[in-house]
Amino acid sequence: MAETTAATPQLLRRVSAGAVLDFMRSSGVVTVTEVMEATGLTRATAISVCEDLKERGWLRELENQRASGGYRKGRPARRFELNECAGYVLGMDVGVSKATVVVSDLRGQVLGRSTLPFAEAEISAGERISVIDRAAMTALRSVGAAPESVLAVCAGIAAPVDRNGDVLVAQHFWGLFDVGLKAAMRDRHGWTVLLENDANLAALGDRWRGAAAGVDDVVVILASERFGSGVIDGGRLLHGSRGGAGELAFLDQVEGVGDTFGIASLARMWAAEALAGKTRTSLRDYAAQGGAEAEHVFAAAAEGDAVALRILERLADRLARVIGAVATVFNPELVVIGGAVANSAGVLLEPIKRRLNDFTATPPRIAVSPLGDSIVTVGAVRGALDYVEKHSLDLQLVPRA
Structure with a gap:
């Protein structure tokens, strides 16, 4: 007989929180009633989940409708929205001659960008990583974002990458991109880095916000x-x-x-x-x-x-x-x-x-x-957001100063 997983209160609450977050990502300002209608949760559960997500930093609560002007009978509606600046994601386009890094909020709005050239194609792995890191730091500084507020990074490279994020180095040119970027960024900043082929990210980006x-x-x-x-x-x-x-x-x-x-x-x-x-x-x-x-x-x-x-x-x-x-x-x-x-x-x-x-x-x-020459970074942002949305409840947000 197949084993079954008991629907513990903790599991049910996690599922409820995930459903609320999914709804909030596709919505603007919403009331608790709208959360209930979209998720099927009871009012008490919807309020409790929203308060918990607010406490953890994922949601903001807006002033109620009565306080914002006008008199209405009954209990004022509580209104929430996604805190799109609860953290940031980085999208990278790493080519043979330059690296471009963009900073995006949690709704996919690009806030900052930096591009730096590589001295030459055949530079060492350490030199290539240093250029990518400087581009990332410059982009973050341009929007006043701290490195620890980055929730995920997705980097597109001009080489095949398998489902596990490993680079296929069957050709010398592809080997230029096998520089240990994931481990280097984790060691320097604690970042989770997802590697993907640049054309694959172009496909994700255009399907998200382009002709496809x-x-x-x-x-x-x-x-x-x-x-x-x-x-x-x-x-x-x-x-x-x-x-x-x-x-x-x-x-x-x-x-x-x-x-x-x-x-x-x-x-x-x-x-x-x-x-x-x-x-x-x-x-x-x-x-x-x-x-x-x-x-x-x-x-x-x-x-x-x-x-x-x-x-x-x-x-x-x-x-x-x-x-x-x-x-x-x-x-x-x-x-x-x-x-x-x-x-x-x-x-x-x-x-x-x-x-x-x-x-x-x-x-x-x-x-x-x-999308022009931004097509890869758009896809990289989408890839990083996909990771954040899948793992939101396991990520620790850093309070903003």
Whole structure:
């Protein structure tokens, strides 16, 4: 016979507190009556749980409606709201050349940000950790938050990460990110750090606050310097056995693609090829100022430059092949183009759509993310909040000075 867990008063109270917190996170100011209606708790239990959560720092009580003006018969309504500054979470985007850290409150509102460069790609693990730590401290100081008020940290890195947060170091480049960040931040500040692949966090971020909001089957492609993807299937982020479910190295074998260079890399490379000839193009003006980048190609195309327009056609063809391959493998409802280059990539959507049926029997909808180069940190904040929301009743809040 299967064992059963007795519904002890402590367990029931914990379940009630969790239900109230879940409701408060999705609500503004609420009355005890509204808490009762949302959770099914009795008035006495709802009041007791709210008072306990207030005492522990998770909720604030507002002045009652009678005290705020006007006369009403009967007992004044007690009103509570989530204390969104009871603690903070950090979202990190750790790339090969820089680290960006954002500070968010418990409703996901970004309050502060800091970005610091790495001296070079091949720096030591200790040097990389020091830069990340300085970025985190700078971001916290910018909002007056103490390190001990951080409840969780989520860091996105440009390498596969398995379900246990371990980095796959099958390639030298991936090994650059296996620096012991979790242990280092725990030792320095006592922080819980969650590691995740940056494209996976991009998928979480865009599904939370981007073009994929509410979509359960979506692939988000980070498309700037290199193509990488995060895959959400049935509302669940896919990792694979070793964290490599969204890796796109197979594009090396796709006809008409042959590599994983992204939009920014391709636009820069194809612009340089065009400028090596004698063709007239306004891209020469940009090149004279230090080089023609992707944003220059998009700007020149908007002005009708023939060379830039041909580059956009090539980009659309390449992306159609990439999205076609991804659609064939994962069969998503939606594919989102994300990253810094997404701000310009909207002009590619129509030419991609015209070509897509040539490369897959299951063409998805296509969109560009509105989150720009913040897409990874948005997902990192979401990942940290998920941890806090799951473990709220086990976390100790630090009283604010």
